[in-house]
Amino acid sequence: MQLTWRNGLDKAEVAEVMALLGAAEQADGVAPAGEHVILRLRAHRDVAQQIEPVQADVRSEHFVVRDAADALLGYAHLDVGGEPGEPLVAELAVHPEHRRRGVGARLVEALLERADLAQAPEDDTGRLRVWSHGEHPGALRLAARFGFARPRELWRMGVRLADAELPEVSLPESVTIRAFRPGADEAEVVRVNHRAFQWHPEQGAMSEADLREKEGEDWFDAAGFLLAVDSRDRLLGFHWTKVHPGGEGEVYVVGVDPDTQGNGLGKSLTVAGLRYLRQLGCSWVLLYVEGDNAPAVKVYQRLGFERTDVDVQFGR
Template sequence: MGNVGPVQLTWRNGLDQAEVAEVVALLDAAAEADGVAPAGEHVLMRLRAHRDVAQQIEPVQADVRSEHFVVRNAADELLGYAHLDTADETDGLLVAELAVHPAQRRGGVGTRLVRALLERADLPVEGAGEDTGRLRIWSHGEHPGALRLAERFGFARPRELWRMGLRLAAAELPEAPAPDGVSIRAFRPGSDEAAVVAVNHRAFRWHPEQGAMSEADLREKEAEDWFDAAGFFLAVDPQDRLLGFHWTKVHPDGRGEVYVVGVDPDTQGSGLGKVLTAAGLRHLRAAGCAEVLLYVEGDNAPAIKVYQRLGFERTDLDVQFGR
């Protein structure tokens, strides 16, 4: 790729397979350059499960949760991409993630994408740092380019997501026996989905993404290559009623992740979250993971303290900018 030169931005309701491959390659290039993926897991899942452009006819548009903003140069090379999640648009909220090819940065591509997102959200291009709750744009890793764009367009900073890490091989994991009458077992695909979704909803009713997980979302993740039911721990009572769960994940690079820990609010204070977390960490260590990571809301002080007591330290920060 050369200099940016004249560029064209287009809005797309769907991408064909060739475009998806280009977008994924751009996201991979940005991740390699920055050390952090520019888009979340759900964006990649949506791209892989896309409907081709030819299928984007009016009768199915109500089911589409993604919009795509594509920037190309005169040679038709992909310079930048933004994914807009419209799943919560009925509540007035649009959430975006964007990336510019490392070879094309500081050439105005990011500016074009942010302007297009503001226009799509019916917001003035010039802002005064006020978060109306209409548009949120993620910056994974608090990228310097994102900080410059946020300042230029007057974005507020309503949300931070901490990434915390632990060197698991050397960690001293606590002994955490389950409370009386509680047993820990593995997730059973095909039978436990409804119970997990119900507890997840109760545990994360306040969370803008996790609390909305449906049974269809869960089954979609069960189809992912990384899914392992043996690393999905459920805490149940003597009647096999679900009280809480710890869903672990092993990344392709061998790092483990405390993917989700959810405890029914009725059982909070029983120490069940610590029990489940310790069980998952032991599993990840036995699976050969030398390091483990997790994500936690930056304003969730109680959860951060729990993880710090286990030895986790903040390693990075994702920021959601709002207008």
């Protein structure tokens, strides 16, 4: 078993990693890596534009474990694009046919060694965070072995739309809801998103380039990207819905400008998006919410959502 650190992957390696992630998802019933990792793996620049024939991304580092026959056993992605002093964030996966053989432990050891080289955060949250999607038993064993705490939980909640009693959409005076306009609304969405999610380690950092990248995804639907605007067409909040390939809907992002909070706009946008997803024929809708965000959890519970699973971020 050999581990190597890479600052980029070539096309063949990306294909191998994607196959490993797919095998892990099929075995576990949940994707082992988040959307942003997949987007970075897919964003492969032309080799002629690079100094080296690899996928160069200064925000990503890659840890690859292979056996003597060069078969890929495990993979870890390390996000190093955060602000100075913030913990490094990793996601990892071990091929289902090669588990309980020390591959995961070797990856965690390498991640900790890499985190030791980075500047330690000023607070006591640790220098490394590692996601476990679905609170996998193997991740729990590794966390216990290496003494990781669990400073963050991301709940997955879901509702069967056929059983949900959705209220009417009630908007504040002079507020209307319209669809997102590609090429025109990006700057305003990023502005409101930043204000709404300044506290959020991932969502708050979304740039116009990130937004345009997602507009190129097969699932993107401008009609399901609902914007609440005032009489001057100034953006107050938005509900970005998503439909997965199997027909499952998602409350992808709901963001409201802090200056307009307290008037029920967030709930109204959520209901409008759920009604849109039901019109498309989605029978089940999921969402992700921070486990300690009690006000948001309460709103979703009142709309019929129940917790179905949890993603855990372990830290040390």
